[in-house]
Amino acid sequence: xxxxxxxxxxxxxxxxxxxxxxxxxxxxxxxxxxxxxxxxxxxxxxxxxxxxxxxxxxxxxxxxxxxxxxxxxxxxxxxxxxxxxxxxxxxxxxxxxxxxxxxxxxxxxxxxxxxxxxxxxxxxxxxxxxxxxxxxxxxxxxxxxxxxxxxxxxxxxxxxxxxxxxxxxxxxxxxxxxxxxxxxxxxxxxxxxxxxxxxxxxxxxxxxxxxxxxxxxxxxxxxxxxxxxxxxxxxxxxxxxxxxxxxxxxxxxxxxxxxxxxxxxxxxxxxxxxxxxxxxxxxxxxxxxxxxxxxxxxxxxxxxxxxxxxxxxxxxxxxxxxxxxxxxxxxxxxxxxxxxxxxxxxxxxxxxxxxxxxxxxxxxxxxxxxxxxxxxxxxxxxxxxxxxxxxxxxxxxxxxxxxxxxxxxxxxxxxxxxxxxxxxxxxxxxxxxxxxxxxxxxxxxxxxxxxxxxxxxxxxxxxxxxxxxxxxxxxxxxxxxxxxxxxxxxxxxxxxxxxxxxxxxxxxxxx
Amino acid sequence: xxxxxxxxxxxxxxxxxxxxxxxxxxxxxxxxxxxxxxxxxxxxxxxxxxxxxxxxxxxxxxxxxxxxxxxxxxxxxxxxxxxxxxxxxxxxxxxxxxxxxxxxxxxxxxxxxxxxxxxxxxxxxxxxxxxxxxxxxxxxxxxxxxxxxxxxxxxxxxxxxxxxxxxxxxxxxxxxxxxxxxxxxxxxxxxxxxxxxxxx
Numbered sequence: 020x021x022x023x024x025x026x027x028x029x030x031x032x033x034x035x036x037x038x039x040x041x042x043x044x045x046x047x048x049x050x051x052x053x054x055x056x057x058x059x060x061x062x063x064x065x066x067x068x069x070x071x072x073x074x075x076x077x078x079x080x081x082x083x084x085x086x087x088x089x090x091x092x093x094x095x096x097x098x099x100x101x102x103x104x105x106x107x108x109x110x111x112x113x114x115x116x117x118x119x120x121x122x123x124x125x126x127x128x129x130x131x132x133x134x135x136x137x138x139x140x141x142x143x144x145x146x147x148x149x150x151x152x153x154x155x156x157x158x159x160x161x162x163x164x165x166x167x168x169x170x171x172x173x174x175x176x177x178x179x180x181x182x183x184x185x186x187x188x189x190x191x192x193x194x195x196x197x198x199x200x201x202x203x204x205x206x207x208x209x210x211x212x213x214x215x216x217x218x219x220x221x222x223x224x225x226x227x228x229x230x231x232x233x234x235x236x237x238x239x240x241x242x243x244x245x246x247x248x249x250x251x252x253x254x255x256x257x258x259x260x261x262x263x264x265x266x267x268x269x270x271x272x273x274x275x276x277x278x279x280x281x282x283x284x285x286x287x288x289x290x291x292x293x294x295x296x297x298x299x300x301x302x303x304x305x306x307x308x309x310x311x312x313x314x315x316x317x318x319x320x321x322x323x324x325x326x327x328x329x330x331x332x333x334x335x336x337x338x339x340x341x342x343x344x345x346x347x348x349x350x351x352x353x354x355x356x357x358x359x360x361x362x363x364x365x366x367x368x369x370x371x372x373x374x375x376x377x378x379x380x381x382x383x384x385x386x387x388x389x390x391x392x393x394x395x396x397x398x399x400x401x402x403x404x405x406x407x408x409x410x411x412x413x414x415x416x417x418x419x420x421x422x423x424x425x426x427x428x429x430x431x432x433x434x435x436x437x438x439x440x441x442x443x444x445x446x447x448x449x450x451x452x453x454x455x456x457x458x459x460x461x462x463x464x465x466x467x468x469x470x471x472x473x474x475x476x477x478x479x480x481x482x483x484x485x486x487x488x489x490x491x492x493x494x495x496x497x498x499x500x501x502x503x504x505x506x507x508x509x510x511x512x513x514x515x516x517x518x519x520x521x522x523x524x525x526x527x528x529x530x
Numbered sequence: 531x532x533x534x535x536x537x538x539x540x541x542x543x544x545x546x547x548x549x550x551x552x553x554x555x556x557x558x559x560x561x562x563x564x565x566x567x568x569x570x571x572x573x574x575x576x577x578x579x580x581x582x583x584x585x586x587x588x589x590x591x592x593x594x595x596x597x598x599x600x601x602x603x604x605x606x607x608x609x610x611x612x613x614x615x616x617x618x619x620x621x622x623x624x625x626x627x628x629x630x631x632x633x634x635x636x637x638x639x640x641x642x643x644x645x646x647x648x649x650x651x652x653x654x655x656x657x658x659x660x661x662x663x664x665x666x667x668x669x670x671x672x673x674x675x676x677x678x679x680x681x682x683x684x685x686x687x688x689x690x691x692x693x694x695x696x697x698x699x700x701x702x703x704x705x706x707x708x709x710x711x712x713x714x715x716x717x718x719x720x721x722x723x724x725x726x727x728x729x730x
Binding site for chain 1: 611612613614635638640641642679682686687691694695697698699701702705706708709710711712714715717718719720722723724725
């Protein structure tokens with residue numbers, strides 16, 4: 020059963036075996052596994068519940084209904100826009116379907132540097148395989164790549180860089196191009212159309228429009244309290260109280276640490292909210308004299324993975340395609356005025372690729388301000404800045420090799436290239452400080468990191484808080500490092516594995 | 531053009547007050563994290579309200595939920611320069627009322643954001659601060675279009691982090707309010723995906 024906020028006018032008081040806060044990859048997968056194991060599961064989701072019938076493929080509808088802070092979430096200095104889903108299904112409802120396993124070198128780093136157990140490539144192999152089958156993860160044939168994706172494929176191949184098709188979680192996809200705005204065809208196998216319906220079929224109850232404000236612990240009992248929100252105004256309509264011996268926090272790397280900090284829980288290490296990584300993202304635009312129409316076709320079906328961990332230092336970058344919609348383009352393009360408008364008018368012939376940096380020396384954090392809201396901060400490290408610069412240079416060269424007449428980064432002051440020989444020289448002079456260029460993150464991770472040492476980590480390898488028996492964090496916040504790839508498969512695998520562990524150990528957790 | 535920063539367009543006496551690092555201060559504590567910002571914040575609150583053009587006025591239009599009439603004019607004046615319709619009127623500027631759409635958008639924001647946005651508009655439009663920042667002798671709305679563009683350029687490229695942040699806040703608001711309106715799409719040749727009847 021899925022209950023919307025508008026359906027409740029009186030306070031909710033319920034009890035369950037497991038209360039899960041958040042319905043994205045971590046919460047949704049945990050709900051399915053635990054409900055199918057016979058546990059009474061309640062899922063609380065701050066955002067609303069929408070289906071393909073509600074998706075009209077416009078930015079206005081999508082941002083207001085499906086995204087955190089109406090897609091306006093950002094670091095405190097507005098330097099990095101942080102795009103996250105806020106709806107049943109979480110970010111899986113609005114992502115661009117790219118589905119990739121965790122790189123093996125990342126899992127080995129977790130083992131050696133953070134002492135994680137049971138998360139080796141061999142341990143996770145059966146989970147990856149099961150998830151790939153369940154979500155119909157597959158690569159697309161060459162004929163299905165959009166012109167925007169072909170820029171990477173063709174340009175990288177000309178330059179001798181490795182590029183190829185990435186996995187996608189879709190079924191009967193017609194390649195309309197609206198993945199980031201909620202799939203209007205229900206083809207994307209996101210959590211809202213897979214794990215959540217299966218959890219509900221197994222008896223789970225999902226309360227949409229319910230924002231958790233506090234977790235209280237009294238012995239083995241835990242109480243989650245918060246507000247039931249009006250779906251339109253997002254103002255509280257009434258309140259809820261859920262009691263359960265096991266609570267899973269699955270609100271994302273921004274909201275999970277906020278809830279723990281407000282609740283005063285699980286922070287004896289002082290690490291809650293620390294170690295934020297962004298998979299920091301910026302873009303290169305190519306101006307072509309042929310039709311690209313970057314708003315159409317599969318948004319992301321090709322990647323250039325040549326430069327991830329190429330030096331063996333755990334860092335590097337990755338290049339993917341990116342869909343282009345009017346408002347996102349308007350605020351991302353450099354400058355303003357007639358020159359900006361002239362670029363907007365080239366929408367049809369614009370190509371766009373993103374460069375995503377796997378951080379190794381940047382430092383981010385999430386804290387809580389006096390109003391109880393998240394404050395996100397981020398400092399770009401020197402080595403990561405260099406990888407960003409290199410990534411933009413490679414992406415620009417790829418666009419030019421693919422036939423662009425001009426390539427451009429998103430620097431505040433226009434930084435453009437018509438010849439590959441210009442790229443390194445121009446970017447060497449460019450500024451990379453906050454608000455010097457447009458930066459995004461769609462993959463914030465790491466604010467409740469996992470590890471063996473309670474002094475350096477928030478949760479253990481089962482995602483249980485070191486400090487509180489029966490309190491778990493299962494979402495992207497537990498990853499000890501940046502992944503370097505799109506995180507949904509990693510989060511699903513961690514969730515499935517640890518939800519199984521919770522089900523198997525439920526009696527000891529609640530005794 | 532390279533990414534080199536334009537020369538700092540700020541009276542020399544203020545440059546010593548500018549933060550030396552390249553990191554911007556807090557948005558939520560908008561002006562509080564730099565020495566210069568503290569001075570501005572303090573002076574903005576001390577100045578007689580009549581000197582701050584964007585202060586709430588008793589005669590506020592009933593149609594506005596968040597902005598005062600003066601603030602509404604500031605936002606629309608800035609939006610016209612951001613979007614560039616003055617020189618290239620693909621859509622009649624009056625047909626997409628960015629200020630009104632922004633008013634509706636911000637009216638549902640939390641109180642903290644609302645307070646900061648009122649303050650941002652006060653400082654941005656203030657003739658006093660325009661003089662202190664750039665030796666200009668007019669509020670933003672009182673400037674010619676050419677001077678407004680130059681003023682915005684100064685905010686965009688400022689070495690003061692809070693001015694760059696403020697520029698981004700105004701630009702993002704204007705662009706998102708304009709380009710989420712379907713009337714702006716014809717000029718781009720953009721059409722959202724439509725699902726044929728009976729397909730879903």
